[in-house]
Amino acid sequence: MKGESINDLKKYLSTGRSLKICILDNNSVEFLTWVRKSVSPEKIFSQYDMILIPKWVWVEVCDSDNRKSYINDLKHCSKVQIIDEVDYLTLVDYKEAELYYLFLYCCYNVSRLVSFIKKNILKNRPVEDLDPYEEWLSVFYEEGLDQKKLSNGRIQRKNAGEISISVLSYIFSYYYSGSIDIITIFSSDRDTYEFVSKAKEILYKDERFKDRSNTSITFKSNDLLIYEWTRLGYIDEQNIHTFLDSYRQTRRIKFTRKKQDNSIEEQDKLIDNAAFLEMLKDSTIYLIF
């Protein structure tokens, strides 16, 4: 979206309603296309006021016609918007320096990118003297992010999607906390999760952000969706075995478990399908990611 429509979005975000927002990552869209026959998009998305996809993610989505048509069909259940990263500046009310820090912190896990940003974007100047946002964003995208040529000829930029999702979610979290109740990222990509977590750690310490109110950012990984769907009865007990065999592999899961005395233990473990099946039956478990 460009120009006018970003201002419409801003207006919508400032209405003061308790909005529920969902941001989609490419890997989740792929997963959702697989399970579409078992769980319809309406069941998953009708609870959200808005489904958002950053443009850098949208480019990846469009590599597959299945994914693209899935997104186009989502328009029936909720407001779907693709947001150009250039428009992030409008969303933060033109606070260019703050936007710079959001990008920097969302890249913090990748040393090479931090080094690139400091050397080629900040260039040893005070943050007030940065080049215009649109210019440095394009330098960052074109030269900073590693690239790989895909079989369809498109150049894929490594980490572009994860970074864009993280920045966008923090923009909503910090600049529209008054009207947004929920920001949920649909992603099973551990990198996305860690980019968001690392940025949170730094933002909480940063003088510019630490005392501001913000909406927390949560995740729905594929495993969390499956867990939810079995609870809601979307997948019945007879089929769950086949469902897991077809759509799930061994994966690291972050979760909590309530002990007998009601205290909570945290775990981060590699879980195969057999163990996952047990977890689905256990009501003392809450999946985090």
Added chain:
Amino acid sequence: MSELITSKNLEQVIEKNKLIKDDILRLTNDFTVRFNKLGVTGQDKLSFSVLKENHLIQIPIDDEYWGGAIITKGSIKIPVINTAQPRVYQYFVAWHEIYHLFYDLSLRDETHNIAVDMDLNERRADYFAAKMIFGNVYDYYYSLDDEDFIDRVIKCMDVYKAPYKAVLIELFEEAVTKYNDLDLKEKILEHFDNKPENLVQKFIDLELDAELVKPSYVVSLGRLEKKIQSVMKENPDVSHHKDNYQFLLTLKNKIKKGVEGLVK
């Protein structure tokens, strides 16, 4: 390190040392009790092994005045040592940085503590280093029967693995404060500002191991490689650890190429 010490301000340095002596001796005892649990006996090995536990970075930097530093980032403190400097300096700098790492109040908090007198603070770090390195250098000096003053000092450098000026300052302190040894005092003042030009050759002439006065050019990035390898193993589905590993290797190669230039 502290202000440049010359024959002109040597007496003042000794005066400053008097003020901090009790404090520093207490710290050297504290260090031995707390950090040398394995009973390492070589002072040079001990300092490096303690620093390595704190992710010491060793890189050659083409700057003869830059011996090392503690880099602080948030609550993390990382010691760095310039391995393009002769080993004797590295050993001294290692102890100097240990003082900053464990005992420097201005580095203890995240916020810089401006109440600390920076000059005196650096003196404390140097004095701590000297007290960790030297035993009874005065008696050792007199046990040598060489007639030549410089030869004796070089032999002290060899035994204590200490820099030229550090030996002289230690000797000067003993001569002035303990023995009122005016003859030695004069000799030190006479030679203090004229460090022998070719120490390597002097070591060879005296049949000593000249490696001590040559740079080591070690490149070591604080166990980072091992650390990243282990998180990669634990989290195979996180790609940024692999990226960081590649970045580290590229960086290391770059440094090693730079070193080749330095050695030539």
